[in-house]
Amino acid sequence: MTAPTRRRDRLPRPRPPAFSGRLHDARTATAVGRWLGGAFAVCFVTGLISHYLQHPPSWAADRLPVRPVWGYALSQGLHVGAGIAALVLLLVKLWAVYPRLFVWPPVRSVRHGLERLSVALLVAAAVFELFSGLLNIAEWYPWPFSFVPVHFAVAWVAIGSVLLHVAVKAPEIRAHWSRTSTGTLELPAQDGPDRRSLMLGLGAAVGAVTLTTAGQSFTPLAALDLLAPRHPGYGPQGLPVNRTAAAAGVDARTLGDWRLEVRGPVPYRLTRAQLLALPQTSARLPIACVEGWSVDAHWGGVRVRDLLERAGAPPGAAVRVTSLEAGGAYRVMEMGGEYARDPLTLLALTLNGQPLSPDHGFPARIIAPNRPGVLQTKWVALLEVL
Ligand SMILES: Nc1nc2c(c(=O)[nH]1)N[C@H]1C(S)=C(S)[C@@H](COP(=O)(O)O)O[C@H]1N2
Ligand SMILES: [Mo]
Numbered sequence: 001m002t003a004p005t006r007r008r009d010r011l012p013r014p015r016p017p018a019f020s021g022r023l024h025d026a027r028t029a030t031a032v033g034r035w036l037g038g039a040f041a042v043c044f045v046t047g048l049i050s051h052y053l054q055h056p057p058s059w060a061a062d063r064l065p066v067r068p069v070w071g072y073a074l075s076q077g078l079h080v081g082a083g084i085a086a087l088v089l090l091l092v093k094l095w096a097v098y099p100r101l102f103v104w105p106p107v108r109s110v111r112h113g114l115e116r117l118s119v120a121l122l123v124a125a126a127v128f129e130l131f132s133g134l135l136n137i138a139e140w141y142p143w144p145f146s147f148v149p150v151h152f153a154v155a156w157v158a159i160g161s162v163l164l165h166v167a168v169k170a171p172e173i174r175a176h177w178s179r180t181s182t183g184t185l186e187l188p189a190q191d192g193p194d195r196r197s198l199m200l201g202l203g204a205a206v207g208a209v210t211l212t213t214a215g216q217s218f219t220p221l222a223a224l225d226l227l228a229p230r231h232p233g234y235g236p237q238g239l240p241v242n243r244t245a246a247a248a249g250v251d252a253r254t255l256g257d258w259r260l261e262v263r264g265p266v267p268y269r270l271t272r273a274q275l276l277a278l279p280q281t282s283a284r285l286p287i288a289c290v291e292g293w294s295v296d297a298h299w300g301g302v303r304v305r306d307l308l309e310r311a312g313a314p315p316g317a318a319v320r321v322t323s324l325e326a327g328g329a330y331r332v333m334e335m336g337g338e339y340a341r342d343p344l345t346l347l348a349l350t351l352n353g354q355p356l357s358p359d360h361g362f363p364a365r366i367i368a369p370n371r372p373g374v375l376q377t378k379w380v381a382l383l384e385v386l
Contacts, residue, residue: 080292264311264385
């Protein structure tokens, strides 16, 4: 038997890892990076849509687009879908470029140092955006800050550092964009079976996570919806619920003898029976949650514009809606004139032909076209003409 000490003597001395594998080259980084960049662009644009529909600047508040009715459902489905695909793409991209983390010396010049710093910022912002978004769709908030403003702020850091990265890497991206170009800057860039397998594997992984999650907002794929936290058909009356009546503290005691109160030039109050006696409208509209699930449903109730007119509101007036709920971020909601006067914007009393269940907002809730789910206020107590 050889003594362990002697064996160690014969081994070569450890050297820093040498990465000569072709898959860690600029061609792979470009091939994966452009998909990742595309996914980030989709996330950023749809994120802005979501933000400005929820927090419009005052000049736009009365002019938000109310059609197509499914616009927000599509936008939010793309946001979450592209984010989930980007998780896979980001992991492969980081794997492709990680040898660069070991370059020696770590900083060669001021320019090189700045470039590495910008990459560190890019990676940190991208990882934060994708993982915080993933935990948000799972409704898990293991952090001390409020998700929405931080996710929104870091999105600007992420998109800014993506643009900077693309600008800095433009020569390499150009050289390696097409499969046939030979990379003059680094390793030869012809594709071999290895890179093709990597890209095929990546495509298959992205396809698999997309197919098994898209069903939460794209109902034709509901049967494949295995990995998404939501399933379109699960929940009371066939519709998911984010905040239950119990969680919102709405029960028989809070309801008491409920009446809808409408404040305006001619204030009034109506019982549910009186509301049901008014002209009823039905509409097929989606609930499109910011967490990426959407479900179409048949809603029945009274047009908000009829209720506002009865209160003597001028045409096109905006309205503030307050829920019975005692607290919570979605207790009070404002609705611009474009929504308030839309014939499809309802104070809904029924869902799929049945009275609203407590979890869907009994006795009455708001449903409006092309609007984020967070603004579809449940357990409505008060409408105020603004
Ligand atoms: N008062 C009140 N309304 C609310 C909420 C809430 O927390 N409180 N949650 C909103 C959110 S985030 C969504 S997605 C929809 C979901 O409606 P549903 O539970 O009927 O599916 O209700 C919205 N209305
Ligand atoms: Mo939501």
